[in-house]
Structures are given as structure tokens and as C-alpha cells.
Amino acid sequence: MDNTFQDVFGLEQQLETSSGAVRYISLEKLTQLTASKRLPFSIKVLMESVVRRINGAEVTREHAEAFFAYNPKKPGSIEIPFTPARVLLQDFTGVPCVVDLAAMRSAMQKLNGDPALINPQLPVNLVIDHSVSTDFFASSTALQQNAELEFQRNRERYEFLRWGQGAFGNFDVVPPASGICHQVNLEYLGKVVQLDNSSDLPMAYPDSLVGTDSHTPMINGLGIVGWGVGGIEAEAAMLGQPIYMLAPAVVGVRLTGSVKPGITATDIVLTITEMLRKHGVVGKFVEFFGQGLSNMSVPDRATLSNMAPEYGATVGYFPVDQQTLDYMYNTGRPEELIELVELYSRAQGLFRTDDTPDPEFETVLELDLGSVEPSISGPKRPQDRISLQHAKSNWKKTLEAPVEERGFGVPVEQQATAVHTRLADGTEVDLTHGDVAIASITSCTNTSNPSVLLSAGILAKKAAERGLTTKPWVKTSFAPGSLIVTDYLIRAGLMQEMEKLGYYLVGYGCMTCIGNSGPLPTEVSGAVEQGDLVVAGVLSGNRNFEGRINPHTRANYLASPPLVVAYGIAGTVNIDFEREPIGTDQDGKPVYLRDIWPDDQEILQFVDKALDRDAFIKSYSGLESSNEQWNRIPVTDDALYPWNQSSSYIQEPDFFEGMQAEPGTISPISNARVLVMAGDSITTDHISPAGAIDPASPAGQYLQALGVEPRDFNSYGSRRGNDRVMTRGTFANIRFRNLLAPGTTGSATTHFPSGEPMSIFDAGMRYKQDGVPAIVLAGKDYGMGSSRDWAAKGPYLLGIRAVIAQSFERIHRSNLVGMGILPLQFQDGESAASLGLDGSERFEIAVDDTVAPGQLLQVTAVHDSGKTTGFQAVCRIDSTVEVEYYRHGGILQRVLRAKLGRQPA
Known part of the structure; x- marks a missing residue:
């Protein structure tokens, strides 16, 4: 994509800074052209990008003029091409992105093109943060042991990423044990305002990004527009393609008042998540405004922004204001950058003050921060908030409730089941339903927030002083999001207090939140299995979907963070903290949670003691070369990756097999069979391989056939660069229920017309061999959860060519189109059940070269008995450019052909 700015509307102006003059596109002048004069801040950022990127090809004057008509109260359907300033990758999703780029280079060579044309066009940062697991814990050596095991397990992946670091331009890698991508982004990478120095007079423009982790919106707390996309979409952005999207509706959330003593940012975010899920913001932007922002720190804002996927929004945006500037200074940003951010934001009307007129929004919701109460959420979804005072009664109700009502279906007569076991240290205990098996202060939502982490340390200190300890069956862990966290905890004298309760540093990575919780002690897991116990994980992360955290913790x-420590001490979720003591002190007196809960003044004193600008500068200085093990891996600049057929980690995927230089025509999907029939709320965790690899599963059997022992399987996430493993693991989650295989979980289906039960992988391969396309029938919210590209890649390689669902989550729908899979949506009031479909039918889908966004397509289901069911479904190809992606067989194929076509003849 041509980055040369064409000032077609005469909007360019200059801004004087102490470092010299810069050019910029005046939003003040631009607003004279727009229908609304009070646009949301986040929309202004998108609009600036569209205008600045006009090149007459991917982005046109017509795109901009259509956007100028945007009405915040009734957004309509305006298609815009958004080009972010940069792309952020984490290693689980980043490795397959780099694999795909390497495969595109190989495909380009096979098509007699120049492989070097496949190269990131935007700055790309990949942070290795998803590969470390909590195998060792509750020990001063846990960090080192986990790090060594991480390198052992992932050496081949890391060698591949080092190749990518040398082979691709605009591609930087933050090595393992440095932090998580979101916190590194917030504390280090985010600039708020970017400078393009490609001409004599630099161009200033808003920082923005897309990332391959759904929690990328955490950066919204710093005033940077950014959101999570699938790896497929990110790869296209890296290769210079705009992200074509409908101009989003923006829901405004006015924050007023101030929080009561003892309330944490976590309590606020769980309240807002519940509120926004109830209102419905899927596919929309959320923008916070109101005087309540002035007293809300950037870390608190980032905590709220981080949970955007949990409340369903694309972003949870906070405008730039004085808090932004203060945070940038405190985290060691250069003073000339902070000056530029303030001058630019004020000149552009992007700087919020309490006197700033409120923008116009589609809807305005209000939250009085004074109404927030202590909360947790779960046990299966992050949006299911529970007031802490009702946590015990909710647990009892949930334990007995049917599974289909998000309960555990344990009969009353079995709820007192207890299993006696002897732990490794000789302690004898009785484990029962509700016992806490995992208590983890883990990365993402909270570990960027000093106030809640220091609260956890203060609570641990007070607990230890009263003689309280963590229950011996609880697996404790502390996995912060950046090196600075342990630095300030040590400086505050609280790290050793946390260690007294077992919260030793286990690694710098996502860990428990993404399922890398490591195994439970065998004595505990054995007791859980013996008694079929519903035990709990309590974590400070943001994802508690069923089957994600650990296969043995069904309730999560x-x-x-302070409540994580408290639950570790209590050892059970079956407790009323208000009325029941958390433990007994050394004098035999009961200790209640309120006795050790830190007060706000204590927290502020520790925050002042802990945070230091120079410490941030020191912590992030030379970050990219800070890991000696990483540095010792050789780097080459070979343009083509030398694929190794015997590798169990990195393989060349089949996405471009048989690809021609020109696309074919769109044809109807005929004689298709249902491979998967799913219910409501199927997440990408259900679809995409994640967590441990079962030795008995198709993926486990494949690895063993290669000579890989089960102890060396690592995780699905670490093997995302091997399509052979990932395809076999698609739909293999132990909590996934395929309605075509009643009474089973995981990778099981029924093949038609034979009626044979088999794994989903085997059935998919059989259909492919017979030339039969496969489809998925699903309920509501299909694909909710993390932005997992393999939730689309795996189905594609299984031969799935269409998904018919009652509704889709935003990112997953986009990823399906990006892989050439047709998303269709049942019309309102219709579903597979209402239409009498049982999944044994043959399907005809009347899609052809005339397909248009949102049109109704005829679907015909023919039962083997001859019965025919016809219905119309909404084509969820949502934009004209997505039609082109589908026509090409996927977004990568379209980009590859575009690169091929632009070569010199």
C-alpha cells in the first residue's frame, strides 16, 4: 500500500514543538466537513486514518466522504478502510502469523514471484508471553525452573522466530521472560502519537494498532485506539492491507462519583462487564466519558479497557487527558514525546478535560462509581458477576443447578462428598466440592495495576502477621505482566510477604489465564477424579471459560489480586467472608477478611513508595536483547524458511496448495454434510486447540507416531505452527459437546451417511477424500472468546466450507471469511431446532458470483428419507471487500495475488 499522503481536502497544517515542526491533518478543519460536530474521540482517530491513507486504490476519496456523513446517533452501514499505525502479536498467535508469511514466500516463489515482496509494511512487535507454564510453584526457584523448561519445550519455535527476526523487516521480537504483550504495550510500546519521518517534515498522527490477542483493547486506557483481530486479519494489515469494517456504533459510558473505600478496579470492571453485556455492545465501540475519569488512573482505565472482549465491545476507549500525560512521565516515556502528545492532542481536539463538551453517542449508559460493590465473577463466564456478599449462596445454588443452566448438576446427597488424601508434605486433608485448587495472581487484567497488586501484598503481609497461611492443597502462583512489577513489590518490601503465603514468582507470561496453569499435584488431581469433585480456580486474569484454566478445576x-490471596487462605469458595472467619490466628482467635483488608490510605502510601520513573526506564532499557538464552540462538537473513518435514512444531501449511495466479468464480456449496452441530455460546476455546494435548486424542496419537513422548507434548498453543497437530485438535476441547455425538465430549461426531461414530478429524478427512464439503450448524454467540485464528484455520483444513449459526462473535465471523469459509446466520426466530434439522441432512447453499453483503441465500436441507427443508439465511459477509476475500478463497490468497500482480513484468 502506498503511504504517500495525498491532501485531497486541504487539511494539512503544521505544529511547532521544541523538537521542530511537524505536519498533521487538522481534525478541526476536517470537522467542518462532517455531519456531526461532536464526534466520539475514537471515531475521530479512525477518520484521521482514512483521510491520511487516501491513495486512490485501497483507500479512496469516496471512502472518506462517506465517512464524513457518519451520524453517531444512527451510524448506519458505512464501510471504511482503517489502517492502524502498527501491529502487536503474542507468540501463540504470532508464530502462525510468521508461519503464514513464510508459507506465502514459498508460494510466491512457486508462482514465479519475488518472495521478498512478502514483508510487513507496518511496524510489528511480537512479544513472547504465552509459552511459559506453571509447572513449578511455591518456591524461590520456580521462576528459573519454569523458564528453563520453557526454552527446552519451545526451542524449535524460538529458532523459527529468530529466523523471522532476521528475515523480515519492520519486525521486532520481545524475548521470553520480559512480560506480557498488553503490559509491555501499555508501559513501553505505546506512544499515543506517532511520527512518520519518511519526508523532510515529519507527519504526526494518532498511535493505533490491531493485535492478535483479544485483550489488545487494554491499550485504550492510554488513549490509543486498538483492538483484537484474528491472526488472518493481522497478517493482511502487516502486509499493507487496510482493515475494511463498518464504521462502528459508539456507546458512551458516563462515569460519575467516586468509589467507596475498599473497592478495587477489578470490582469496577466486573460491574461494567455485567452492565454492558446486559445492554449489548457486541461489535460496537465503548467510549468512557464524564467527570469520573479525572480521578481514574491509567492503570485503572486499562483494567476496564482490557475486559472489552468480556463485555463484548471492540474497544473500551478512554480519551487522552492529564492522567495520560502523568502516566507517560511516570513510566519513563521521553519528555519530548510527552510534549508532542499534549500539543498534538490539544490542537486536534483529542484532549479531554472536565469542560470538554460531551460527544454524541448512539446510546449513553451511566455508572455511579459509588454504587460499585466488592465482586467476583464466574464460575464459567466472566460476565456473570457475583456480589461478594452473595458468593457463598451463589456457589451452593450453582453446584446443584443443571449443567444447561451453567451449573454443575451435583445432587444434594452428593454435595458433602469428601475424599481423604495425603499430600506430598505428609499433610492429610479431606477435599470436597468448592475447595480452591488454584489461586493465581496472573497476568493481563490486573497485573498492570500497581494499586491492586500492592493491595495483595499488603493483605498477605497482614495475614502472615496474624499467623495465617495458604491451605496446603492450593496451588499458588504469581505471574506479573512485566519486570517492573516485581521491582516495585521488592522496593515496597511486599514481595517477601507474598512469598510467605506461597505466591512466589513463577514467570513473566500469561500462564494460568490462558490455561498454562500446569498440572495439579497428583494427590490433589487424584482426589478430584476419585470423588468427581467440583473444585475451583480463583484467578486475577480475565478468562474463566469452562475447560480453559485447568482440566481439574471445573469452577473458575x-x-x-487481594481476593485471590484471601481465597487461597480460606481454601474454599464455599465461604461467606462477611460472617465467617477466613482463618484462626496464632492465639486461636478468628480472623475475618475485614481484619486484614488494606485500607485506601495504606495502598496510596505503598504506591508512592513503589513507583519510580527511573525504575521504569531501567527496566525497559535494552528489553529486546535482555534474555541471554534468546540471544544465543543464531540469526540468519535467508529469505525462504527451510521447512523441515520431520518437525513437530513448524510445518508449511496447505493453505496455498494448488493456488493459481487468478481466482476462480464463486460456486454453490453442494451435497454438504454436517461435521459439527453445536449449541449456544460455543467459544473459540471450544473450537481452537488450546491447553494440554490428550495422548489418546488424534493430535496425541499423531505426535506419538512421530516419536514424541507425552511428557514432551507441550501444549496446543505452543504447536500452533504445525497445522497437522492443530487440525487434529480442532473441536477437541474436553468441554465441547457435538450434538451429532450425544453423550460424548471433545472430538467426536457421526459420519453420514454411514452413521459411524468417529473423531471429528477422521470424519473431516473422510469427507474431504470423498469430495464432500462439510458445514457447521450452531446456536447463538458462535465463536465468542479470544481471537484465535485456528478457530477458523482448523475448520478450513477439516474441509468446512460454511457455518450456519444464530449469531456470531465479531472477530470469529471475520476470521471465517478470511479463511474462505461462508458465515450464514439463521433469520430471527429460526434455528436448527425450529427448522427440525438433526444434522444428518445433505445441504445445498445457493451462493454464487453475485453474492452481496447481507443478502439472503437459499439453503436446502435434504434428509436421507427424501424430506426437504428449505430456508433462507443471512449472508454474514459484511462488506464488499469481504466478498473479494471470499472470491479469492481467503484474505491471504487475495494479498498474495495482489503482490504477484504488482511485480514488474
């Missing part, structure tokens, strides 16, 4: 709760 999100909580603030």
Missing part, C-alpha cells in the same frame, strides 16, 4: 472465578 475471576477476582482481584
Whole structure:
């Protein structure tokens, strides 16, 4: 994509800074052209990008003029091409992105093109943060042991990423044990305002990004527009393609008042998540405004922004204001950058003050921060908030409730089941339903927030002083999001207090939140299995979907870091903290949670003691070369990756097999069979391979056939660069239920017309061999959860060519189109059940070269008995450019052909 700015509307102006003059596109002048004079801040950022990127090809004057008509109260359907300033990758999703780029280079060579044309066009940062697992814990050596095991397990992946670091321009890697991508982004990478120095007079423009982790919106707390996309979409952006999207509706959330003493940012975010999920913001932007922002720190804002995927929004945006500037200074940003951010934001009307007129929004919701109460959420979804005072009664209700009502279906007569076991240290205990098996202060939502982490340290200190300890069956862990966290905890004298309760540093990575919780002690897991116990994980992360955290913790709760410590002490979620003591002190007196809960003044004193600008500068200085093990891996600049057929980690995927230089025509999908029939709320965790690899599963059997022992399987996430493993693991989650295989979980289906039960992988391969396309029938919210590209890649390689669902989550729908899979949506009031479909039918889908966004397509289901069911479904190809992606067989194929076509003849 041509980056040369064409000032077609005469909007360019100059801004004087102490470092010299810069050019910029005046939003003040631009607003004279727009229908609304009070646009949301986040929309202004998108509009600036569209205008600045006009090149007459991917981005046109017509795109901009259509956007100028945007009405915040009734956004309509305006297609815009948004080009972010940069792309952020984490290693689980980043490795397959780099694999795909390498495969595109190989495909380009096979098509007699120049492989070097496949190269990131935007700055790309990949942060290795998803590969470390909590195998070792509750020990001063846990960090080192986990790090060594991480390198052992992932050496081949890391060698591949080092190749990418040398082979691709605009591509930087933050090595392992440095932090998580979101916190590194917030504390280090985010600039708020970018400078393009390609001409004599630099161009200033808003920082923005897309990232391959759904929690990329965490950066919104710093005034930077950014959101999560699938790896497929990110790859296209890296290669210079705009992200074509409908100009989003923006829901405004006015924050007023101030929080009551003892309330944490976690309590606020769980309240807002519940509120926004109830209102419905899927596919929309959320923008916070109101005087309540002035007293809300950037870390608190980032905590709220981080949970955007949990409340369903694309972004949870906070405008730039004085808090932004203060945070940038405190985290060590250069003073000339801070000056530029303030001058530019004020000149552009992007700087919020309490006197700033409120923007116009589609809807305005209000939250009085004074109404927030202590909360947790769970046990299966992050949006299911529970007031802490009702946590015990909710647990009892949930334990007995049917599974289909998000309960555990444990009969009353079995709820007192207890299993006696002897732990490794000789302690004998009785484990029962509700016991806490994992208590983890883990990365993402909270570990960027000093106030809640220091609260956890203060609570641990007070607990230890009263003689309280963590229950011996609880697996404790502390996995902060950046090196600075342990630095300030040590400086505050609180790290050793946390260690007294077992919260030793286990690694710098996502860890428990993404399922890298490591195994439970065998004595605990054995007791859980013996008694079929519903035990709990309590974590400070943001994801508690069923089957994600650990296969043995069926109940999982999100909580603030101090509550994680408290639940570890209590050892059970079956407790009323208000009325029941958390433990007994050395004098035999009961200790209640309120007795050790830190007060706000204590927290502020520790925050002042802990945070230091120079410490941030020191912590991030030379970050990219800070890991000696990483540095010792050789780097080459070979343009083509030398694929190794015997590798169990990195393989050349089949996405471009048989690809021609020109696309074919869109044809109807005929004689298709249902491979998967799913219910409501199927997440990308259900679809995409994640977590541990079962030795008995198709993926486990494949690895063993290669000579890989089960102890060396690593995780699905670490093997995302091997399509052979990932395809076999698609739909293999132990909590996934395929309605075509009643009474089973995981990778099981029924093949038609034979009626044979088999794994989903085997059935998919059989259909492919017979030339039969496969489809998925699903309920509501299909694909909710993390932005997992393999939730689309895996189905594609299984031969799935269409998904018919009652509704889709935003990112997953986009990823399906990006892989050439047709998303269709049942019309309102219709579903597979209402139409009498049982999944044994043959399907005809009347899609052809005339397909248009949102049109109704005829679907015909023919039962083997001859019965025919016809219905119309909405084509969820949502834009004209997505039609082109679908026509090409996917977004990567379209980009590859575009690069091929632009070569000199």
C-alpha cells in the first residue's frame, strides 16, 4: 500500500514543538466537513486514518466522504478502510502469523514471484508471553525452573522466530521472560502519537494498532485506539492491507462519583462487564466519558479497557487527558514525546478535560462509581458477576443447578462428598466440592495495576502477621505482566510477604489465564477424579471459560489480586467472608477478611513508595536483547524458511496448495454434510486447540507416531505452527459437546451417511477424500472468546466450507471469511431446532458470483428419507471487500495475488 499522503481536502497544517515542526491533518478543519460536530474521540482517530491513507486504490476519496456523513446517533452501514499505525502479536498467535508469511514466500516463489515482496509494511512487535507454564510453584526457584523448561519445550519455535527476526523487516521480537504483550504495550510500546519521518517534515498522527490477542483493547486506557483481530486479519494489515469494517456504533459510558473505600478496579470492571453485556455492545465501540475519569488512573482505565472482549465491545476507549500525560512521565516515556502528545492532542481536539463538551453517542449508559460493590465473577463466564456478599449462596445454588443452566448438576446427597488424601508434605486433608485448587495472581487484567497488586501484598503481609497461611492443597502462583512489577513489590518490601503465603514468582507470561496453569499435584488431581469433585480456580486474569484454566478445576472465578490471596487462605469458595472467619490466628482467635483488608490510605502510601520513573526506564532499557538464552540462538537473513518435514512444531501449511495466479468464480456449496452441530455460546476455546494435548486424542496419537513422548507434548498453543497437530485438535476441547455425538465430549461426531461414530478429524478427512464439503450448524454467540485464528484455520483444513449459526462473535465471523469459509446466520426466530434439522441432512447453499453483503441465500436441507427443508439465511459477509476475500478463497490468497500482480513484468 502506498503511504504517500495525498491532501485531497486541504487539511494539512503544521505544529511547532521544541523538537521542530511537524505536519498533521487538522481534525478541526476536517470537522467542518462532517455531519456531526461532536464526534466520539475514537471515531475521530479512525477518520484521521482514512483521510491520511487516501491513495486512490485501497483507500479512496469516496471512502472518506462517506465517512464524513457518519451520524453517531444512527451510524448506519458505512464501510471504511482503517489502517492502524502498527501491529502487536503474542507468540501463540504470532508464530502462525510468521508461519503464514513464510508459507506465502514459498508460494510466491512457486508462482514465479519475488518472495521478498512478502514483508510487513507496518511496524510489528511480537512479544513472547504465552509459552511459559506453571509447572513449578511455591518456591524461590520456580521462576528459573519454569523458564528453563520453557526454552527446552519451545526451542524449535524460538529458532523459527529468530529466523523471522532476521528475515523480515519492520519486525521486532520481545524475548521470553520480559512480560506480557498488553503490559509491555501499555508501559513501553505505546506512544499515543506517532511520527512518520519518511519526508523532510515529519507527519504526526494518532498511535493505533490491531493485535492478535483479544485483550489488545487494554491499550485504550492510554488513549490509543486498538483492538483484537484474528491472526488472518493481522497478517493482511502487516502486509499493507487496510482493515475494511463498518464504521462502528459508539456507546458512551458516563462515569460519575467516586468509589467507596475498599473497592478495587477489578470490582469496577466486573460491574461494567455485567452492565454492558446486559445492554449489548457486541461489535460496537465503548467510549468512557464524564467527570469520573479525572480521578481514574491509567492503570485503572486499562483494567476496564482490557475486559472489552468480556463485555463484548471492540474497544473500551478512554480519551487522552492529564492522567495520560502523568502516566507517560511516570513510566519513563521521553519528555519530548510527552510534549508532542499534549500539543498534538490539544490542537486536534483529542484532549479531554472536565469542560470538554460531551460527544454524541448512539446510546449513553451511566455508572455511579459509588454504587460499585466488592465482586467476583464466574464460575464459567466472566460476565456473570457475583456480589461478594452473595458468593457463598451463589456457589451452593450453582453446584446443584443443571449443567444447561451453567451449573454443575451435583445432587444434594452428593454435595458433602469428601475424599481423604495425603499430600506430598505428609499433610492429610479431606477435599470436597468448592475447595480452591488454584489461586493465581496472573497476568493481563490486573497485573498492570500497581494499586491492586500492592493491595495483595499488603493483605498477605497482614495475614502472615496474624499467623495465617495458604491451605496446603492450593496451588499458588504469581505471574506479573512485566519486570517492573516485581521491582516495585521488592522496593515496597511486599514481595517477601507474598512469598510467605506461597505466591512466589513463577514467570513473566500469561500462564494460568490462558490455561498454562500446569498440572495439579497428583494427590490433589487424584482426589478430584476419585470423588468427581467440583473444585475451583480463583484467578486475577480475565478468562474463566469452562475447560480453559485447568482440566481439574471445573469452577473458575475471576477476582482481584487481594481476593485471590484471601481465597487461597480460606481454601474454599464455599465461604461467606462477611460472617465467617477466613482463618484462626496464632492465639486461636478468628480472623475475618475485614481484619486484614488494606485500607485506601495504606495502598496510596505503598504506591508512592513503589513507583519510580527511573525504575521504569531501567527496566525497559535494552528489553529486546535482555534474555541471554534468546540471544544465543543464531540469526540468519535467508529469505525462504527451510521447512523441515520431520518437525513437530513448524510445518508449511496447505493453505496455498494448488493456488493459481487468478481466482476462480464463486460456486454453490453442494451435497454438504454436517461435521459439527453445536449449541449456544460455543467459544473459540471450544473450537481452537488450546491447553494440554490428550495422548489418546488424534493430535496425541499423531505426535506419538512421530516419536514424541507425552511428557514432551507441550501444549496446543505452543504447536500452533504445525497445522497437522492443530487440525487434529480442532473441536477437541474436553468441554465441547457435538450434538451429532450425544453423550460424548471433545472430538467426536457421526459420519453420514454411514452413521459411524468417529473423531471429528477422521470424519473431516473422510469427507474431504470423498469430495464432500462439510458445514457447521450452531446456536447463538458462535465463536465468542479470544481471537484465535485456528478457530477458523482448523475448520478450513477439516474441509468446512460454511457455518450456519444464530449469531456470531465479531472477530470469529471475520476470521471465517478470511479463511474462505461462508458465515450464514439463521433469520430471527429460526434455528436448527425450529427448522427440525438433526444434522444428518445433505445441504445445498445457493451462493454464487453475485453474492452481496447481507443478502439472503437459499439453503436446502435434504434428509436421507427424501424430506426437504428449505430456508433462507443471512449472508454474514459484511462488506464488499469481504466478498473479494471470499472470491479469492481467503484474505491471504487475495494479498498474495495482489503482490504477484504488482511485480514488474
